[in-house]
Amino acid sequence: MTEFNGSWTEAEVMAFLRDATVPIRLATHRPDGSLWLVTLWYRYHDGSLECATQASAHLVRFLRDESAVAFDVSTNRIPYRGIRGTGTVTVSPDDGTAVLRALVDRYLGGDESALARRLLDDDREEVCIRIDPREVYSWDYSNRMDDVDERA
Template identity: 55%
Template sequence: MSDRSEFTCTGVWSRERVESFLRETTVPLRLSCHTPAGRLWMLSLWYRYRDGRLWCATAADADVVEYLRADEEVAFEISTNDPPYRGVRGNGVAHVRSDGGKELLASLLERYLGGTESSLGDQLLDDNREEVRIEIEPRRAFSWDFSERMADAVDD
């Protein structure tokens, strides 16, 4: 049996193309969840796609950790910031886990900044900062790609 999460993919891309986009694209993931008071909350997080799941990292004392522990249902979007617009949005469940060794955080610094050697890296990897992983298990994903419809509206 595969360790890959099986989620429904609809939209313009095949599942393989969706997974390729998620692996290769290095824009932040936009995550939406509910607060314990039932209000909507959205934030952006660095992510990595692996084994059918989206993996994010944040400080253990971040508000979103409390929110996800109260309600694990989430929605997400990963889309390009520049035309032609394309991306993947969906929903699923999020699980908060310890990242005591900060391996995920270090890998995200490598992915987004090219390394851990920076003042931001020093701050985030500080021994006194407790880190958690947010594991998002997608249930449904929808892809879109406006490349054709925007072809004459953007410069190459």
């Protein structure tokens, strides 16, 4: 069960996560206990946040050792708004690269670019990182930033 706090309703949080095409920042621990932060593409799907990465990535090993994570999905342009929270991760094979293909469509608009073709190469072994949020805190600085130039 996800706990929602902050300036948005649960429906507004879900709409933001569906519509925003900014990356997710995912924080975890390395085996030595130090923190590790990565930026990934995500999609909001069935109440969870899903990402894809290569099975050989250090992140995958870290997440298999420690499933508790913190995350942030927020805009990089004024007005700043977004969500942050904590949750639990499950790592599983991305059979048929279904999640990766959905992410390529979401962020690149299709598979025609060189980047998309490289990401979808048959030689890559992908995994799905599924984040089940435990708590979500939303914020929106639109009102206090309504007179600030977007280029600031």
